[in-house]
Every structure is written in C-alpha cells, then in structure tokens.
Amino acid sequence: MIRAVPAFEDNYIWIIGCDTEAADEVVVVDPGDSAPVLEDLSQRGLKLAAILITHHHRDHIGGIAELTQQAPRPEGQAKIPVYGPSNRAIAGITVPVRAGDVVEIGRLNCRLSVIEVPGHTLDHIAYFGFCASSQPVLFCGDTLFAAGCGRLFEGTAQQMWESLQKLAALPPDTAVYCTHEYTQSNLKFATHCKPLNTDMRARRAHVEQLRSEHCMTLPSSIEMELLTNPFLQCADAEEFSVMRKQKDNFRG
Numbered sequence: 001m002i003r004a005v006p007a008f009e010d011n012y013i014w015i016i017g018c019d020t021e022a023a024d025e026v027v028v029v030d031p032g033d034s035a036p037v038l039e040d041l042s043q044r045g046l047k048l049a050a051i052l053i054t055h056h057h058r059d060h061i062g063g064i065a066e067l068t069q070q071a072p073r074p075e076g077q078a079k080i081p082v083y084g085p086s087n088r089a090i091a092g093i094t095v096p097v098r099a100g101d102v103v104e105i106g107r108l109n110c111r112l113s114v115i116e117v118p119g120h121t122l123d124h125i126a127y128f129g130f131c132a133s134s135q136p137v138l139f140c141g142d143t144l145f146a147a148g149c150g151r152l153f154e155g156t157a158q159q160m161w162e163s164l165q166k167l168a169a170l171p172p173d174t175a176v177y178c179t180h181e182y183t184q185s186n187l188k189f190a191t192h193c194k195p196l197n198t199d200m201r202a203r204r205a206h207v208e209q210l211r212s213e214h215c216m217t218l219p220s221s222i223e224m225e226l227l228t229n230p231f232l233q234c235a236d237a238e239e240f241s242v243m244r245k246q247k248d249n250f251r252g
C-alpha cells in the first residue's frame with residue numbers, strides 16, 4: 001500500500017494508498033518532482049488527498065506547486081492540503097505542523113504524528129504512525145537512511161545524534177521509508193567502520209545482490225537499523241560527530 005515513484009538520480013517519492021473505501025486516494029511524501037507523480041496518478045486513476053513534506057530541500061518540495069494545481073483531487077475536496085515544518089517559511093505548505101501534532105487523513109485511515117528531527121536541516125520533521133496497517137511506518141526524509149544518515153547542513157552533531165536516538169527508540173518493527181537509495185554506499189562505509197560486524201556484512205551482501213538486479217533496498221526497519229546502522233550505535237554526540245566527518249570524506 002506504500003509504493004515508491006523514483007525521481008532524479010536516487011530519490012524515492014513515497015505514495016501512500018489504502019484499501020478502505022478511499023481506495024483511489026493517495027498521499028504523497030516529499031514530491032521533489034511533479035512529473036513522475038502526475039504520470040503515476042494518471043496511469044492508475046488515483047486522486048491526491050494530501051502532501052507531506054519533511055524539510056525544505058528542493059528535491060523534496062519541487063513538485064508541490066504543480067501537484068496542487070494539476071493533480072486530480074478527491075471528490076468534494078477543494079484543495080490538496082500540504083503538511084510540513086512550521087519553523088521555516090516554505091512555499092506551498094498550507095498546514096504547518098510541529099512536534100506532537102497528528103496528521104489524520106481520515107478516508108485513507110492514515111494517522112501520523114510529527115517528530116522534530118533537526119540536524120540535516122533545522123526544520124526537518126519525520127512522520128510516524130499507521131497507514132491502514134498494523135505495522136507502524138516512519139517517513140524520515142534525509143535524517144535516517146538505511147545504514148546511514150543525512151549530512152549535517154544546518155544542525156549540530158548533538159542535534160542530529162539526539163534526532164537519530166528519537167527514531168531509534170520507535171518500535172523495532174517500524175517500516176522505515178527514507179528518501180534516497182544510498183544503502184549500498186552506506187554499507188560500504190558501515191563495514192569499513194566495523195569490519196567484524198556480521199550483521200552489517202550480511203546486509204551488505206544482500207543489498208549488493210538487490211542492486212545488481214536494480215531492486216530497491218527500502219523500506220528498512222528500526223530493528224534492521226539498530227543492527228546495521230553505525231550512526232545509531234554511537235554512544236554519544238562526540239562519537240557521532242567523528243563518524244559523520246569520516247563518512248563525509250569516505251571514498252569507498
């Protein structure tokens with residue numbers, strides 16, 4: 001019920017659907033580009049009920065204007081609401097949200113709470129909850145990646161470490177939907193940092209197999225990240241800071 005539409009080089013735009021009475025309605029997360037989303041909606045005869053934004057980077061928001069103007073809307077819905085961070089002015093956001101707010105898209109049976117996760121950017125938020133399923137889901141943009149994490153563009157190492165700790169504390173079976181297909185290169189770095197970690201090595205072999213077949217490596221899970229993400233295993237912000245700098249300069 002959650003699908004990826006690829007965009008640009010390595011972005012995924014997540015499309016949340018459901019099998020309730022609103023089976024032809026979807027929510028789109030971080031549409032950096034409108035064209036692939038409009039094409040997907042048109043091919044499948046879907047209507048866009050809402051847009052969720054995690055942070056202000058162009059490859060996450062670039063499609064907002066065209067989608068809100070051109071995407072088909074559910075019957076009786078005058079506008080497509082665009083949820084996003086409240087602490088920065090981002091063009092196109094109509095429902096600013098902050099920590100603890102709950103985004104409910106009723107007909108889709110979607111209920112997501114907002115977690116503030118500064119670090120990659122200062123406005124970055126994540127959405128955690130349930131979308132017509134018993135398994136919890138997390139949309140975390142460029143904060144937590146599979147076996148990695150986002151670069152520090154605006155926040156401090158302390159902020160990012162705390163943000164990652166918040167996500168690490170979510171239920172282990174949470175499905176993790178991040179924005180980029182970086183898993184393979186992240187695991188090169190992870191196995192370089194921790195060469196004896198058998199979980200990281202096993203995941204790296206599996207992910208290399210998937211990528212050789214051009215398959216997606218997402219979603220991940222919190223459980224898998226706790227086992228194989230070296231950034232979640234940092235004991236404190238200082239250790240995290242050192243590792244993040246190593247990764248910035250790593251040429252695998």
Ligand SMILES: [Zn+2]
Binds near residue numbers: 055057120142
């Ligand atoms: Zn970003």
